[in-house]
Amino acid sequence: MxxxxxxxxxxxxxxxxxxxxxxxxxxxxxxxxxxxxxxVLDNWMQAHLDLAVLQKWVFDLIDANGQ
Numbered sequence: 582m583x584x585x586x587x588x589x590x591x592x593x594x595x596x597x598x599x600x601x602x603x604x605x606x607x608x609x610x611x612x613x614x615x616x617x618x619x620x621v622l623d624n625w626m627q628a629h630l631d632l633a634v635l636q637k638w639v640f641d642l643i644d645a646n647g648q
Contacts (some may be wrong), residue, residue, distance in 0.1 A: 588625060589634050592618070596642070606645035618642070 595618075596606050608615070622642075625635050 585625065585629065585632050585635060588621065589638070592638050596645075606641050608642075608645045 622635060622639055625632065626639065629635070
């Protein structure tokens with residue numbers, strides 16, 4: 582398994598435990614854990630700008646933050 586797949590899988594388990602569906606992500610909390618997610622995605626995106634699956638997580642989590 583590639584590391585980006587592992588990151589995608591971990592994000593899926595964390596934010597979409599019901600499975601991948603066309604429903605928005607609903608953030609149920611705030612705090613340092615979410616800041617850590619931002620740091621992880623930021624590090625990955627700087628190193629691998631072409632990872633569309635992680636780009637989608639960025640946009641989905643930004644959308645979830647605005648709801």
